Amino acid sequence: MFCIIDEIWSLRLSNGGSRCDGRVEVYDNGRWGRVQDSAWNINDSNVVCRELGCGSAIFAYNSSRYGESELPVWVNHVHCEGNESQLRNCSTFTLNQTSSDSIGVGVLCSDHLQLRLSGGGSTCAGRVEIYYNGSWGTVCDDSWDLDDANVVCGQLGCGYAVEDKIPGFCGRSKGQIWLDEVRCSGNESYLWNCPSAPWGRHDCSHKEDVTVKCSEHKEMRLVNGGRRCEGRVEVWYNGTWGTVCSEKLYREEAEVICKQLECGPLAYIEYRAWIYGQGSGPIWIDEMKCSSHESALWQCQFDPWGKHNCDHREDAGVSCKELRKKPPSTAVVVCTTLGILLIAEFVALVIIARRQSARRDAELRARGFGFYEAIYEEIDDTLPGNKFSQMDDSISGSIDSMNQIEYYTSDPLGCAHSTSELPEGTSSSVRDLVPDDHDDPESKAIDCPGGQFSTDGGADDLLMLTVAGGDVDIGGESSMIPCFQSLA
Structure with a gap:
């Protein structure tokens, strides 16, 4: 309990987390009594916080937050403008009233401070968090060492620090970062008594939140x-x-x-x-x-x-026996959630990249690149190598469709010559088309590799000719045609 005492007047906040948080009580006639008011508001609370040196009021409460008191009612029907220096300076202030038509009141001031360790499995391990100015915030690990951690453990009644940082601790906080550049000697009773940067001023993120494990931390x-x-x-x-x-x-x-x-x-x-x-x-x-x-x-x-x-x-x-249930640990939940979010972000990036690639392809086609690709394909189809391949396919198709009579084979040198024999598997209909007195073209000379091919017959008598490596002399004339490498 903390209070302001003089010979006539005393004021305190009781049953809260600090001297700047609790149920409003006054001291009069040698006894403590309570304050009751059905219209208690933030202006009244500001006067209480100012009088106690606790900054400004964050919340005005009724006594249900701090529990009902058995003390007598000393003050009720309070009305303050909010700029008074003491509660007794407010108007319609009545002492020694036993009226029960109002309720007890409480105040939370901005200088109310609390300390806790969160997410470590017990009250003596976890992330260091401070309640200040109405919200919980963290402490940055710049300049943090074992002396600072010892002050935290001592303040919480958790013995001494065994680790000033918990390896592998997972889970980031949100909200304020209240303290940075903390430099304790190790003898301070409260962490906020240590030298540090001003409240709320820092140059770090929640990645650097301080964690502590104290000797009284227990796990199984x-x-x-x-x-x-x-x-x-x-x-x-x-x-x-x-x-x-x-x-x-x-x-x-x-x-x-x-x-x-x-x-x-x-x-x-x-x-x-x-x-x-x-x-x-x-x-x-x-x-x-x-x-x-x-x-x-x-x-x-x-x-x-x-x-x-x-x-x-x-x-x-x-x-x-195993029991299927949700994880026991907040850290596990946070780690799992972060992992899922990272995977989702990666998938989203892949989808975006594919859409951008498709959009670029569409733009290129719109600018005419598709037209040029078609031209390149047509040019490629007319190249000599492709032409001969297509010619070979065309000839083979003609043989099948027109039941060609003469069949050509290649000798060991790769040259082609005609034969009246049909290959095995040739249909009887093809054989029937060949007359018994059919004469093969008479070959006068075959000198394919690098030479000439001469014949007495005319070129019209040949259905197909495939030779390799020279020129062809047809009939008695000096007609010379190239002798191509067999494609068979």
Whole structure:
């Protein structure tokens, strides 16, 4: 309790989080009494905050926020303009009234400060957050060290700091960053008593939010069991992991363990380290006695931390049934959400990139690039290599469609010559078209590789000629045609 006292008048805010937050009470005639007013507003609250040196009023409350008081009613029907220096200077101010037609009042002032650790699994671990000026905000880690963390742990009654930053802590805060460049000596009672930049002035983001783990932070886990709800019982205390002695571990104690880990009902207890193995380090808990209604194992009765009369061969193990439910941890939820958002952002970028590419292609086609591509394709189709390929396809198609009589084969040199024999598989209809007295063109000379091909017959008698590597001399005339490489 904090108050302003003189011989006649005293004022305080009680049952709140600090001297600048709580139910309004006055001291008169040697006793504390309460203030009641059905029309209490922000102007009245501003006068109270100013009188107490607590800045300005953020909220005006009725007493339901802070609980009803059993004190007598000393003041009611208050009406302030808001610029008065003391509450007793307000008009229609009445003392020693026992009227019950109004309600108790409360005030939250801007200089009300609170400190907490959030998202770390207990009140003694997590992100450092300060309540100031009506909202929760964080602390930037510029210049932050173990001395600063020790002040936080001491202020919260959490012992001393074992880590000034929690490795792998996931989850960012929103809202204000209240403090930056904090430099504590380690002896301060409150974090805001340490030298720092002015409230709300900083040059960092929530990526640099401070986290702290204190010695009084406690955690539990099951290890070496193959799944989360089965294994050797281990407890984090005083900055290290230790085990639990199974000597007095009965069903009630094991059920508390399963409940604390948010697992299903107890399946069985392992009293020896045969299945889950022996632990190492301290044996933190021995001689337990639980009623099974506790929410955490350290709420049960047991010997002082670290005092025991067993060894690691008696390390306790527990098997609980799995229980499907939402994660126990705010940090897990935040990490999962951030991961999903990153994936969604990546997919959106891919979609945008594809749409932009399609839009560019459409613009190029609109500018005529599609027309030029068609021209390039037509030119490519008329190149010599392609022409011969098309010619070969055309000739083959003609043979099939017109039932050509003569069949040409290639000799080992790659030249083609005619034969009256038809290949196997030729239909009888084709054979019937060939007369028995049909004469093949008579070849007078074949000197294909680099030479000439002469014949007495006319060129009209040949249905197809394919030779390689020279010229062709047809008849007795000096008609010379190229001798092309066989395409067969």
